[in-house]
Amino acid sequence: MAFVSVSDFEQKASVELEKNALDYYKSGAGEQLTLRLNREAFQRVVRLRFNLGFWLLGLLRLRPRCLRDVSQLEISCMILGHHIEFPLGIAPVAMQKMAHPVGEIGNARAAGVAGCIFILSTLATTSLEDLAAAAPETCKWFQLYIYKDRALTESLVRRAENAGFKALVLTVDAPVFGQRRDDVRNKFSLPSHLSLANFHGELASGVVSVIGGSGLSEYVVSQFDPTVTWQDIKWLKLLTHLPIIVKGVLTAEDAELAREFGCAGIIVSNHGGRQLDSTPATIEVLPEIVKAVGKDLVVMLDGGIREGNDILKALALGAQMVFIGRPSIWALACDGLRGVEQLLGLLRKDFEISMALTGCRTLADIQATMVVPESAYRRLK
Template sequence: MEKHVSVKDIEEAALSILPKSARDYYKSGATDEQTLAENRLAFQRLRIRPKSLVGVSHCDLRTKVLGYDVSMPVGISPTAMQRMAHPEGELANARAAQAENTIFTLSTIATSSIEEVAEAAPDAIKWFQLYIYNDREVTKNLVVRAEKAGFKAIALTVDTPLFGIRRADVRNKFTLPPHLRFANFEGVLSTKIRSTEGGSGLNKYVENLFDKSLTWDDVKWLKSITTLPIIAKGILRGDDALKAVQAGCSGILVSNHGARQLDGVPSTIEALPEIVEAVRNYNVEVYLDGGVTTGTDVYKALALGAKMVFVGRPALWGLTVGGQAGVQRMLNIFRTELEYTFQIAGTPTIADITRDMVRHESTYSKL
């Protein structure tokens, strides 16, 4: 694994190993995949403006997220069905986050259960990503279990009345391999994904299960059944960020679901400044995921106001190539790249990274 010196190296190695159906599921975006490309390209249009001779004899990546100390502002986003990537799946991923002292987020539709993950990584800072099902008892049960198992926050996905059209999954008639199950459920909810009459089995799975009638009032219902902080995951507009705060959310995760929901939406780094500005006067943390593959990407997000940056696919690629060690390798590549960026840019701590450290390329083209 030492030969992998970038996240891109790990990605290429993983894509060469994964079976076609799993590979296409993990890497694809919605319809024409314009936003999938933009998530990465938009970072390249931002320029870092380094400061010289400021004295960088120390470098500190540490930060606090919802009151918890993390070793760097890079955590792991929720991704579904991780045992397709590695036999230990979510367990290995959570252990990697624990070893590197950062945040691991478990998907509702995971192939390892809330309790298995809690047992595998008892000291990790764990968040639980939640979909609200039509059956509120099913939903409540998940939340109660996550709280009991020591998870520290609920990341409520707000951009998914249904899953987007991912053409590769339709073509592949994507289903979960028969030896795997949705481990947070019993009975038909755990195995329904294993078959499809046509199209994507995942889209068929959620068709009658996810509650499409959700409104911000349902966040208040969620707050009534848990003491955990709630993070609104999937916000791309300032006015929605305000509604999330007013409904009682403690965090906003600027996300377009890995560009897997609706093609043609903004990249997350484009959407970030509007959202940071909208909630500027509130006690709420703003995070970002989507298209992050380098330490400089993370740095640019911090400069534009993100408190923490999360990576989903890079964790899957690390998992594929080396289980827990592969995910740790991925996290340490980010750590090293961030340390270099902090020092060369002349900002030895997160507090030093101000908005003026980054400019859009268009401001230079006017010269």
């Protein structure tokens, strides 16, 4: 099968993956409204807050500029002091060996070949140390959940530092896990031949359905600390020299708190539509967050990215880079490392075409005026 789009990878992966894993990766919370919005917002709707306080809704349009020399494109960027070949990275996704035996190592190595950032999940099926040894050249960040056992959490931070990870990505939208109904129906459990490789004993093998629902939700309730507040950022900053990025911010108010408590960056994220259903798509709230803190923090985004146009739209609205989650899993399931390499190459080429056809030679040429709602576009004409 020739893969020419993310949808092609998804279609093949839906055949390759067994139901427990497929439903875990693809599903969202509740009625999955937010899951759908993440994608549809890039195609149809953007919300922009104006001084009078109302929302303008409409079809999302690109306004290309013509007769510009786009024979040589420059799409690299600097993120937290690191040179990145193009503004796309791989978001943290748990338990990737359910998709392919190579698991997280496949995604990390592919990211390194492409010059992208890879974020390793706390709930990975490959340990911090094994991942670092297998992908030494990749710019690696570590996604952190805070456990009730703070000494355990501190050990994860120390291990990330020692293994050469370059940043901590603290997930802040998961004091509990959302109601993922497919996982409940399937009584989701991590297959018995796999484990959460950053842990030992029950912490490694405890993602099992005991009371008849989602084994992952049961694990989270028993292990994650729901008392975490912004004050815990201060505690983390005392533990580590690594920059702290908060992932899961959807409001300007929380973005401002991230700045106040000394975070280095934000990932605008709704957890792939897997936490609180009926939250907005990430691209919808991006402009207000950029307006609030965009000059002070690195603002990034995940959720709904599937083609080059999406990357361009997110950058035009103020993101400095974007991340993909599910697409990397579909590609991994299709052909391991080679599948992810092919996916990242496809997305890079698609982004370069979008840049050239909008008249953008560099990332700095991508301007907010190039992306407008249909109703605003009618007024511009």
